[in-house]
Amino acid sequence: MKRERLHTMIKCHILLFVQLLFLFKGCRCEVFTALVDMEDLLDTEHVLIDTMQNYLRAEEQKIEYLKRYIDHYKEQHNKALEDPQLYLSNPINAYTLVKRLTADWSQVETLINTNVNADALANITYFKENMKFPGDEDLNGAAVALMRLQDTYRLDTSSLARGELNGVKYSAELNAADCFELGRQSYNNGDYYHTQLWMEEAESRLKSERNRTVDYGDILEYLAFSIYKQGHIAQALDLTNKLLEIVPSHSRALGNRLYYEDQLKELKQKEPLKRKGDDGTDDIETNGVKFHKPNYEDPYGRDLYEALCRGEVSSPIEVQAKLKCYYLTKNHPFLKIAPFKVEEAHLDPDLFIYHNVIADSEIETVKRLAQPRFQRATVQNSETGALETAQYRISKSAWLKEIEHKHVADIAQRVADMTGLSMETAEELQVVNYGIGGHYDPHFDFARREEKNAFKNLGTGNRIATVLFYMSDVAQGGATVFPVVKTALWPKKGTAAFWYNLFPSGDGDKRTRHAACPVLAGSKWVSNKWIHERGQEFLRPCTKERPPEDLTA
Numbered sequence: 001m002k003r004e005r006l007h008t009m010i011k012c013h014i015l016l017f018v019q020l021l022f023l024f025k026g027c028r029c030e031v032f033t034a035l036v037d038m039e040d041l042l043d044t045e046h047v048l049i050d051t052m053q054n055y056l057r058a059e060e061q062k063i064e065y066l067k068r069y070i071d072h073y074k075e076q077h078n079k080a081l082e083d084p085q086l087y088l089s090n091p092i093n094a095y096t097l098v099k100r101l102t103a104d105w106s107q108v109e110t111l112i113n114t115n116v117n118a119d120a121l122a123n124i125t126y127f128k129e130n131m132k133f134p135g136d137e138d139l140n141g142a143a144v145a146l147m148r149l150q151d152t153y154r155l156d157t158s159s160l161a162r163g164e165l166n167g168v169k170y171s172a173e174l175n176a177a178d179c180f181e182l183g184r185q186s187y188n189n190g191d192y193y194h195t196q197l198w199m200e201e202a203e204s205r206l207k208s209e210r211n212r213t214v215d216y217g218d219i220l221e222y223l224a225f226s227i228y229k230q231g232h233i234a235q236a237l238d239l240t241n242k243l244l245e246i247v248p249s250h251s252r253a254l255g256n257r258l259y260y261e262d263q264l265k266e267l268k269q270k271e272p273l274k275r276k277g278d279d280g281t282d283d284i285e286t287n288g289v290k291f292h293k294p295n296y297e298d299p300y301g302r303d304l305y306e307a308l309c310r311g312e313v314s315s316p317i318e319v320q321a322k323l324k325c326y327y328l329t330k331n332h333p334f335l336k337i338a339p340f341k342v343e344e345a346h347l348d349p350d351l352f353i354y355h356n357v358i359a360d361s362e363i364e365t366v367k368r369l370a371q372p373r374f375q376r377a378t379v380q381n382s383e384t385g386a387l388e389t390a391q392y393r394i395s396k397s398a399w400l401k402e403i404e405h406k407h408v409a410d411i412a413q414r415v416a417d418m419t420g421l422s423m424e425t426a427e428e429l430q431v432v433n434y435g436i437g438g439h440y441d442p443h444f445d446f447a448r449r450e451e452k453n454a455f456k457n458l459g460t461g462n463r464i465a466t467v468l469f470y471m472s473d474v475a476q477g478g479a480t481v482f483p484v485v486k487t488a489l490w491p492k493k494g495t496a497a498f499w500y501n502l503f504p505s506g507d508g509d510k511r512t513r514h515a516a517c518p519v520l521a522g523s524k525w526v527s528n529k530w531i532h533e534r535g536q537e538f539l540r541p542c543t544k545e546r547p548p549e550d551l552t553a
Contacts, residue, residue, distance in 0.1 A: 062111050068211070069108055073100060089475065089522045091149060092163055092172040094436045095142040095182075102139040103181050143185035145394070145437025145518075147194050152306045152518050153477065157197045161205065165521050166476055176206040177213035180222075187222055195226035217247050224256065233263050299484040300513075305442055308481035308488045309517035315346060315486045322347060330420060340418060345497070346487045349511045353489060354418055354496045358411065363471045363493070365407040366527055370398035370431035395438045395516075399428040415467050415529045419498060422535040425460035434478065434524040440516035442483060445530065446501040446508045448553045461533030462506070464540070468497045468528045477520030484511045491524060503552065504543040506533070510553035 076096070080087040087093050150160060159167075161174040174182075183198035199222050206216060220243040228236035237260040243253045294303040296313055307313040314320070323346070327339035341355040374396040402409040412423045446463045447454030455462065468480065470491040480489040480497060489497050501512050516524075546552070 065111060066108065069104065076100070085523060090163075090170045090172055091146060091165075091436045091519075091521065092160070092170060092174065095146055096172060096174070096178060098134045098138050098142040099178060099181055101134050102136060103177075139181075140185050140188065141394075142436050143182050144189065145435075146182060147186060147191065148437045148439065149477075149518050149520055150194070150197075152309055153520055154310070157201050158204070161201050168476070168521070170521070174201075174205070175213050176202045176209055176219075179205055180214045180219060183219075183222055183226075187226060192226040192229040195222060196230065199223040199226065217243055217250065220246075221250075221253065224253075228256075228260065233260050233267065236260055237264065299486075300442075301483075304483045304486070305481060305515055308483060308486065309477065309479055309515075311479075311488065313486055314488070319346070328418075330417075332417060335417065345489055346482070346485050349485065349499060349509055351482065351485075351487060351489070352498045354498060355492075356494050357414060357418065357496045358469050358471065358494055360494075362407040362411060363525070365405055366400065366411070366429070366431055366471065367525060369400055369404060369408070371433075373398040374433065395432050395434045395440065397430055397432045399430055401428055411469070411527075412529065415531070418496070419465060419467065419531065421465060421531050421539055423529075423531070425458075425532040425534045427458075427530040427532070429527050429529055431527045432525070434516065434519045434526075437518045437520075438516075438524065439518040442513050442515040444501070444508065444510065444513055444553065446512075446553075448508055455532070458532065460535075462502060462508070463530045464502050464533045464536055465498065465500045465531040466512075466528060467531070468526055470495050470497075471525035471527060472523060474519060474524045475522035477517055478522065478524040479517045480514055481517055482512065482514045484513055488517075491526075502533070503547050504540065505546045506542060507546060507552035509547075509551065511551060 076093075080093070080097070088097070146160070149155060149165075150157070153166060155165065161179055163170040163173045179198050179202035183195045183202060186192070186194035186198060199219050202214060203216070203219050203223065206212060206214060206219065220239055224236045224239035224243065227239065237257065240253050240257045240260060243250060244257065247253070294307065295301050296304050296307055298304060304313060323344040325341070325343045328342045329335040329339045340357065343353040343355065345351040345353050375398070376396055400408045402412050408429055411429060412426070415421075415426070416423045445466045470493060472491065473493045474491040478491050480491075481487070482489075499512055501509060503509055516526075
């Protein structure tokens, strides 16, 4: 790559320049006594001048590179400062911020280091060690999040690179290097399908770039191997030959070409030729992205979950026709004056949406208290009962006690008024913020029969019910979906969702299996109150009648 050649050239010129200085300093050959020796000095001076000119040229090129970085950083940073929350709510902006502080900063460090600029390098090192500075894991996580969004919402690669999310144009746009890095991260994760998509996009964008941001040969190498790993050997061979036309001595490409040729010979000997287009799969293509044929009938399959996230599937019309909205008083004196506005989202199981039940001032208090103590959200290990992080839950969370602030206590009391249940054994208020592509795959809130150790340390029984407050609007994505009943609840600031996790018998209702869809654009804030069985005996009496076995878990 150009930058790497620049680094090497600078080092060579510095070394030659230093060697010449030592030569002049240490040489006592009395050149003035012979004209021929003086003539040799002219040759030496010519080499010295040429070396210095090359050194200065390399330094100027390096400064130009750094200026481009600075201009790019300033432009993006100033955009972010106009409205940090709005800027970072765009997943592409969030990804490029992480990339600038990881892959791009590595290039800056290397450039500065070639100048032996100890002060500048020390400053960068200080910031990396003493401030919140993303690492390789963060860069990989941001890249994986974009892949998740691309798959869930079936986003076209080119549109996504242009900064378009489901037809909405955002300011951020990816250059060839950004696309290349997405492909490289996918490659490192063994995801060759997305490697191919993003390397192809990097190749396309590189052709239109005036100042190339990535080496074309590097793109071709990753692209060829990712295509080979997907079983397209002939195409991989063509790309490898294309790479060797550019870099004839490329050692890995030379070795790969021989390997691909051998593989093709073996295939021709073993298998009859397939008809054109017959690849033996059920894949279909939508907006340039390949997907398998979906199955929207399987309530436990990923197809239905993702279709609900996209708003493509809903419960039958005859089910929706029975739903209504009403004011809830529950014969409560206060609710007679200010009743709850309730919307039925589904019946049997009952899913309710309460409107305007948490004020903006309460939301700001909850967010302010939670943010300093945010940690990666965890799930409970079904075997040990221990809390641990998981890739299927990407968010940060914190827990708030009622005694910490009047607003937290008011929210707990409001949950009691909404549900008619006791808060004595309820868990603390959990506050959650979802980041880039933040999501929580389909799960149950209650502990199933085989999960013997779940909530054992609380001693309050199973989670009988859930109240989920939406504390922000979400521009795109972020729905709470219930695949079994084909229902989606869309975030609306100030609303809350409520449902029972258990039947009156105490059996878990597996129809309440739900998921938090990936956030496509925006920042999703929620808080939830998990209510437990103990203390509800007279408020929601148990029944001897058990539901059908296929409804319980």
